[in-house]
Amino acid sequence: MQKNYFDHNATTALDKKVLGVMMPYIEMQQGNPTSQHSFGRHARTAIEEAREQVALAIHAHPSEVIFTSGGTEANNMIVHGAAIKERESTLVRSNIEHPCIARPMEAMKHQGWKQALLNVSQDGVVTKEAYKNITAENVSLVSVMLANNETGAIQDMALLHDFAKEKKALSHTDAVQAFGKVDVRFDELHIDAMTLSSHKIYGPQGVGALILNKRSDIEPLIYGGGQEKNLRSGTENIAAIVGFGKACELISESVKTTSTHTHELQKILEVHLKDLGAVIFSEKVARLNNTTFFAFKDIEGSTLLTALDKKGFAIASGSACSSVNKEPSHVLLAMGIDEDLARGALRISFGQRNSVTEVKDFIETLKKELQTLKQLTAIAA
Template sequence: MSQVFFDHNSTTALKPEVLEAMLPFMVEQHGNATSRHSFGRNARAAVEHAREQVANAVNAHPSQVVFTASGTEANNFAIHGIASNLCHGQILTSAVEHPCVSRPALAMQSRGWQARSVDVDAHCKLDLHHLYNLLATPTNLVSVMLANNETGVIQDLAEISALSRHHKALVHTDAVQGLGKIAIDFADLNVNAMTISSHKIGGPLGAGALVMDKRVDIQPLLHGGGQEKGLRSG
């Protein structure tokens, strides 16, 4: 009996054209993108070309894109990295966030932060009245996913962002499930940071990105060779 895969919200098969584009770098071109010789320069050019492609896909500038090893890492980077450069306060996440957002927020409580959850209504849309009430307490970071991985509900990020930013909070969204399914415009969403991942859209496992605007001052999670402008070594 043939099997049919109905779990593309969890992962997707690697597209043949993606494999074709990747193969030269897996079997022929071995340069380290931080090396100064020609092999390294070629690798660096390929990385920067990929950065431009990602930026164009979400209407961002290439300088706003920081590559990570996964969407989970990018979400942890956003929560921990942004909070680490802010005064202790409140972090708000929706009640239907992926654990790679809700658990990092809860983990920040051990560092003096308060993590609270914003209710959703019967249709899994964020309760804006509850968000407004929670924002009465000084809030530094709000994280709400763009599209839910289980229900498919798409949140009104522009409205959520406007309300949150009116209260001086930075806004992050996990847009992993939206990329490739709905049009995503980083500027129109009015968020400060956005997570995306490749393996949800026919790309390889082990590749994600955090897109950030100039208001975000973020601490790296990983330290080493200073790749990604010193924000994500490795």
């Protein structure tokens, strides 16, 4: 059966050009980048070239790029690293952050730090009022994601910057979902730290970066041999880093065309979804051009997801990491969405290879599946 992949916010397929540059670092004798012989120097050069590619793609300086095992580690690194610098401080985050920001902050709370939450509006954005409601004085870190993985809602980074400046705190944004879908310029965001992940931009899984400006000083999360400016010890995954560098180069060349393409698909999809009676979350605010988070009243999301999967359409319910969790999306609950409607939430996230034909096929299949489910509900009632 034809398989249509509409879950690019969860992960993307490795670009063939990325695989091409990675292969020599998988097949050949590797050097340890810390070794002084030619094998080691070759590995070191490959890593430094990748660092330049990442920096170029987001308009940062190569010295600001710290390679990690992915977005999760980079987020843990900034939370832990900023907190340890200032004991008894307050960590501030929005109430729609990914668990890899929320959970480390909660863990720090158990160890004596304080946490303050920025509540989002009904549309899923952090407003100026939300920042004003934070009364804590000794704030060490404030973290607000650039784009939400579920709704795609884009946050105002100027508000984050102003608040952090006022509190003399480190500012951080999780740009894992925004990078590759909108133009992300670290130099223009005026914030201290930013998280990236490779597998959301057609690069390999298991690699990412924390971008940390030169003025910021944090404690390491992983201690050891002192790699990555002493902030992330451990022998580097050279093939993955090289692949991530290439993926960054390719995505900065294609971000505009990809985003125009996915926007076309998104528009077609949403017109039909609304005709069928769907509620689209964060519809009224600036959103990623590839992401549609929606629900049908009285239709259980996971039932519809399974039915569509059987027909060859891969979509998500809420965030990838919580799809095993039957609880309604924490993002929708934070937005004040009714629990029953939230349980129906499904996410479609388009990517480079999706086509108009696929979207039209999807609509037709969706219509049929909705009809079947409604009939079943009527019989059961």
